[in-house]
Amino acid sequence: MAPGVRLIQKVSSTRTFARIAPHVIPAMDRTVHRLTRGKVLLSARMLPGLILTVPGARSGQLRSTPLACMPENGTEQSWILVGSNFGRTGHPAWTANLLAGPGKAVVNWRGRDIPVRATLLQGAERDAVWQTALKFWPPYATYQARVEREIRLFRLERQGDAAT
Template sequence: MTGTRGARLIQKVSSTRAFARFAPHVVPVLDRTVHRLTRGKVLPSARMLPGLVLTVPGARSGRLRVTPLACMPEGESESTWILVGSNFGRTGHPAWTANLLARPDEAVISWRGRDIPVRARLLEGAEREEVWRVALTFWPPYAAYQARVERQIRLFRLERR
């Protein structure tokens, strides 16, 4: 999608504060509903970016939490994915990041209609910086999200268990 007029427009719109206010209330609900109705075959937001559905127990409650997310698949093997905890450039870390920190070995993703058990690892230091550069190339609005917040956006690598 990068390089097309439509992609640039979507990136520009998704970089705005207005988008950050309404998108978290609309995009995940739509994704979850359509994903459930199509038995994991369709994820509407994946028309813009690759997407998956993360299921992980809540950090405090232990109840399963289901969250549709954009992702960056690494390589062709479909065994590693990067998740960016941008929260659409909103102030706090998204709840799913706390869940992964608390229960990194209990996550499952729905990827292209298949459920895959994964292990999550928070990226730090030089490894994080390298992946962050790739993320900014992959989806330039992440730079606008980071500029709006004082926290460092969390990056996770998910690997098949």
């Protein structure tokens, strides 16, 4: 575990963090990502991260959101996204966008745009991935305890030519 990770996990579990972080962290990530032409994502210094771009569920306009992710199996073929919304009440908007257009998403992973298909995980599969997510980032348990909704989990799988 990287130095300071436990401290950051404690801080990220607080209600104050949940109020402030959604406004600050994505804005910083988007700016740095744009300025470095996709090479740097600040929040990825703590957790792996990507930029998800998907058409808005209602507007159809492309929406780009920096998100923490769990790469699966050490490959660049699939990722898990956790719709925790920092433990706030509603589902994050990007989850509705993925539900509306599961095959229209693109991730920017390590500076490369990769078309993906999103699948909402449910049942036993969701339960197993949730346990992995809790080991990956324990504050997810605090976020879930804070809200009545079930936190959405998505698997994003690379579409098209895997060599791209």
